Amino acid sequence: xxxxxxxxxxxALGSQATPEQMGAMLAAYNVFGEEATKRxxxxxxxxxxxxxxxxxxxxREGKTLITDGPxxxxxxxxxxxxxxxxxxxxxxxxxxxxxxxAHTGSVEVRPIxxxx
Amino acid sequence: xxxxRPCLNFLLLLRGQGDNGVGMSTTSTHITEIVxxxxxxxxxxxxxxxxxxxxxxxxxEDVLQEAxxxxxxxxxxxxxxxxPGAWLAVTARRKAIDRLRRNSTLAKKTEQLQNITEHVxxxxxxxxxxxxxxxxxxxxxxxxxxxxxxxxxVALTLRxxxxxxxTEIASAFLTTEVTMAQRLVRAKKKIKDAGIPYQxxxxxxxxxxxxxxxxxxxxxxxxxxxxxxxEALIRHELCTEAIRLARALNQLITQESSLSxxxxxxxxxxxxxxxxxxxxARLSPEGELVLLExxxxxxxxxxxxxxxxxxxxxxxxxxxxxxxxxxxAIAALHAQAATPEDTDWLQIAVLYSELxxxxxxxxxxxxxxxxIAMADGPFRGxxxxxxxxxxxxxxxxxxxxxxxxxxxxxxxxxxxxxAYYKKALALTQNPVEHSFLQRRLAELE
Numbered sequence: 234x235x236x237x238x239x240x241x242x243x244x245a246l247g248s249q250a251t252p253e254q255m256g257a258m259l260a261a262y263n264v265f266g267e268e269a270t271k272r273x274x275x276x277x278x279x280x281x282x283x284x285x286x287x288x289x290x291x292x293r294e295g296k297t298l299i300t301d302g303p304x305x306x307x308x309x310x311x312x313x314x315x316x317x318x319x320x321x322x323x324x325x326x327x328x329x330x331x332x333x334x335a336h337t338g339s340v341e342v343r344p345i346x347x348x349x
Numbered sequence: 350x351x352x353x354r355p356c357l358n359f360l361l362l363l364r365g366q367g368d369n370g371v372g373m374s375t376t377s378t379h380i381t382e383i384v385x386x387x388x389x390x391x392x393x394x395x396x397x398x399x400x401x402x403x404x405x406x407x408x409x410e411d412v413l414q415e416a417x418x419x420x421x422x423x424x425x426x427x428x429x430x431x432x433p434g435a436w437l438a439v440t441a442r443r444k445a446i447d448r449l450r451r452n453s454t455l456a457k458k459t460e461q462l463q464n465i466t467e468h469v470x471x472x473x474x475x476x477x478x479x480x481x482x483x484x485x486x487x488x489x490x491x492x493x494x495x496x497x498x499x500x501x502x503v504a505l506t507l508r509x510x511x512x513x514x515x516t517e518i519a520s521a522f523l524t525t526e527v528t529m530a531q532r533l534v535r536a537k538k539k540i541k542d543a544g545i546p547y548q549x550x551x552x553x554x555x556x557x558x559x560x561x562x563x564x565x566x567x568x569x570x571x572x573x574x575x576x577x578x579x580e581a582l583i584r585h586e587l588c589t590e591a592i593r594l595a596r597a598l599n600q601l602i603t604q605e606s607s608l609s610x611x612x613x614x615x616x617x618x619x620x621x622x623x624x625x626x627x628x629x630a631r632l633s634p635e636g637e638l639v640l641l642e643x644x645x646x647x648x649x650x651x652x653x654x655x656x657x658x659x660x661x662x663x664x665x666x667x668x669x670x671x672x673x674x675x676x677x678a679i680a681a682l683h684a685q686a687a688t689p690e691d692t693d694w695l696q697i698a699v700l701y702s703e704l705x706x707x708x709x710x711x712x713x714x715x716x717x718x719x720x721i722a723m724a725d726g727p728f729r730g731x732x733x734x735x736x737x738x739x740x741x742x743x744x745x746x747x748x749x750x751x752x753x754x755x756x757x758x759x760x761x762x763x764x765x766x767x768a769y770y771k772k773a774l775a776l777t778q779n780p781v782e783h784s785f786l787q788r789r790l791a792e793l794e
Binding site: 234236319320321322323325326327342344 | 494496542543544545546548550551554
């Protein structure tokens with residue numbers, strides 16, 4: 234089964250990180266990537282620019298409305314994601330707990346719908 | 350397919366017909382009773398096997414229901430099969446094959462079909478109910494999975510492993526049948542959609558999963574021990590089921606070479622055995638609740654007490670205390686007292702104080718206050734109840750009013766005692782508890 238691990242965190246804290254802290258975080262993510270690859274679970278993963286770079290698009294009655302920022306203001310923001318292929322939720326949750334973001338923010342694990 | 354329909358519905362229907370006396374001969378009523386009894390005994394095990402092989406709660410419930418309808422038709426004519434549980438399992442599996450063949454266009458269904466066909470052959474060859482045991486254990490870990498909300502875990506375990514109807518679970522949780530049905534539907538959907546596995550967790554996950562399972566087992570036991578709405582105060586089969594599950598769990602932990610015995614899993618088993626040992630003494634021949642101090646202690650099951658004490662010793666030898674072991678130790682002190690006067694209430698009060706360290710709870714404070722009242726007299730107990738009552742945390746808890754009424758009675762304050770018995774009466778629906786409280790009230794007046 235495929236799962237998306239959505240990584241949420243307080244991006245204000247991330248923006249205050251020192252270069253050393255950033256380096257440590259990237260290293261931690263590399264370790265996770267290697268672990269997930271070794272298990273044959275890693276399908277895809279990306280890090281996202283902060284919500285200050287986000288633009289929201291809505292189309293209503295044929296008109297496109299473009300606004301600055303994310304769809305909703307929340308305490309924790311989506312900062313990245315992985316797509317993980319796991320035999321069951323247990324393995325997906327176990328991997329999700331190894332994502333560095335789970336230790337500072339939270340990781341939401343959502344099963345991906347497979348159309349067939 | 351109606352997802353909310355419990356597979357026991359048709360039995361309730363038959364029960365209803367029996368009450369109305371519509372075309373039910375004595376024989377068919379008798380057969381209905383037998384089928385109902387077998388449902389209670391076998392449904393959990395049969396259903397667990399079906400769910401495990403079909404990976405589909407609703408399909409499993411539907412085909413089990415069909416198998417029961419077949420049983421009602423076939424058994425009166427052909428007599429009871431040697432192994433009714435295995436008969437139901439095989440019949441239900443055949444029904445599942447029929448259904449899946451009709452829908453076999455989907456690749457997934459084909460896979461399910463292959464899985465279940467293999468198991469039908471297996472079940473026909475091995476006509477032994479024991480083949481389902483492991484499936485139930487897998488299912489309890491599925492039903493108690495932390496990805497499900499706690500109330501959903503309890504409901505699902507009672508529904509699928511305890512064989513309770515949605516109505517019974519709803520009344521146990523003091524909620525409506527509609528709410529409970531929705532809770533079950535959502536839980537089953539989450540298991541399917543999120544890929545919650547049907548498996549005994551791997552060794553490194555088992556410890557954290559066990560404590561979740563223990564909580565659910567204890568709730569099942571208490572539902573059986575203190576049925577809040579049932580005709581009988583004690584629904585013994587639920588207690589037996591909870592004890593059986595706890596035994597199986599302990600056995601599994603022992604068998605897992607990478608694991609050491611779990612002191613709390615043993616503690617819970619000891620606690621349930623010690624409480625269950627008083628079963629025969631808890632109800633009078635008229636079906637009325639008998640208080641611990643008034644119970645005929647010769648009716649206590651000595652074998653269960655001995656087993657409970659031995660298991661508690663084993664648990665405490667692991668030197669890893671916890672709330673179940675503390676509660677078992679309290680039950681053990683009661684079980685070991687030859688007369689109510691011999692009870693070590695002081696020690697019990699100390700154990701309740703320790704229990705409060707784990708679980709700060711107004712109910713435990715109430716029990717502690719009662720223990721202190723037993724050791725030091727009703728006035729100290731009443732003093733301890735004052736802040737509890739003022740907190741308003743137990744405002745809907747009939748046992749608080751019953752306990753306070755009892756202490757007031759002991760303190761010879763009959764007028765206030767009567768008022769508190771009346772408050773307790775207004776808060777319980779259980780007819781057994783009702784008649785007990787009414788008897789107490791009548792004694793005062």
